[in-house]
Amino acid sequence: xxSVTQLGSHVSxxxxxxxxxxxxxxxxxPPYLFWYVQYPNQGLQLLLKYTSAATLVKGINGFEAEFKKxxxxxxxxxxxxxxxxxxxxxxxxxxxxxYSTLTFxxxxxxxxxx
Amino acid sequence: xxxISQKPSRDICQRGTSLTIQCQVxxxxxxxxxxxxxxxxxxxxxxxxxxxxxxTYESGFVIDKFPIxxxxxxxxxxxxxxMSPEDSSIYLCSVEDADTGELFFGEGSRLTVL
Numbered sequence: 352x353x354s355v356t357q358l359g360s361h362v363s364x365x366x367x368x369x370x371x372x373x374x375x376x377x378x379x380x381p382p383y384l385f386w387y388v389q390y391p392n393q394g395l396q397l398l399l400k401y402t403s404a405a406t407l408v409k410g411i412n413g414f415e416a417e418f419k420k421x422x423x424x425x426x427x428x429x430x431x432x433x434x435x436x437x438x439x440x441x442x443x444x445x446x447x448x449x450y451s452t453l454t455f456x457x458x459x460x461x462x463x464x465x
Numbered sequence: 466x467x468x469i470s471q472k473p474s475r476d477i478c479q480r481g482t483s484l485t486i487q488c489q490v491x492x493x494x495x496x497x498x499x500x501x502x503x504x505x506x507x508x509x510x511x512x513x514x515x516x517x518x519x520x521t522y523e524s525g526f527v528i529d530k531f532p533i534x535x536x537x538x539x540x541x542x543x544x545x546x547x548m549s550p551e552d553s554s555i556y557l558c559s560v561e562d563a564d565t566g567e568l569f570f571g572e573g574s575r576l577t578v579l
Contacts, residue, residue: 355507360505387570392474392572393572393573394469394557394569394570394571394572394573395508395557395570396570397567397568397569400567441507441508453508453510453568455507455508455509456507457505457506457507458507
């Protein structure tokens with residue numbers, strides 16, 4: 352079975368500052384990893400995904416994440432936060448047999464102040 | 466990508482009643498999924514709904530409480546039966562892109578049970 356731990360239920364940054372959202376996973380087999388974003392009153396939208404190709408994955412809206420097997424981590428970063436980045440972010444893991452077996456973390460709310 | 470519409474977007478319900486949530490997709494999909502997002506919690510898969518067969522429920526979820534219909538390849542319903550305040554959650558419909566395996570989510574149905 353796989354699991355995901357997101358460190359910090361809330362992260363606050365100033366506009367223009369670095370965004371770092373932490374995600375650690377546990378999986379008995381090499382995993383697929385995902386970051387989703389949920390804006391208020393909207394469904395989840397895929398930001399980026401790692402599926403055993405390049406370990407540094409670039410997604411939409413300037414976000415990227417690096418798969419580090421030795422640290423079992425898949426942290427999400429963005430060099431410069433925008434006000435529009437304020438949302439809830441979910442890390443998820445699945446086994447390569449199918450995306451449909453996603454296990455989600457509890458989510459991290461990103462707050463961006465002017 | 467798939468466009469998913471859910472109804473209702475939100476509702477306030479009385480204890481002991483039942484509510485049916487509808488999920489409509491703009492294209493034919495094989496696999497549809499229902500998730501629950503309880504306040505402050507991660508997303509939890511309730512069941513997988515495939516057309517022409519009974520839904521497959523995850524541990525902790527039963528058909529009597531969450532009956533699901535899947536009459537065709539673009540539509541599904543989830544009923545939350547005999548509701549209690551503990552059922553207050555966001556319920557999300559999700560579909561899998563057959564070509565990429567990516568999951569797409571509806572905007573969710575926010576239920577409050579009094």
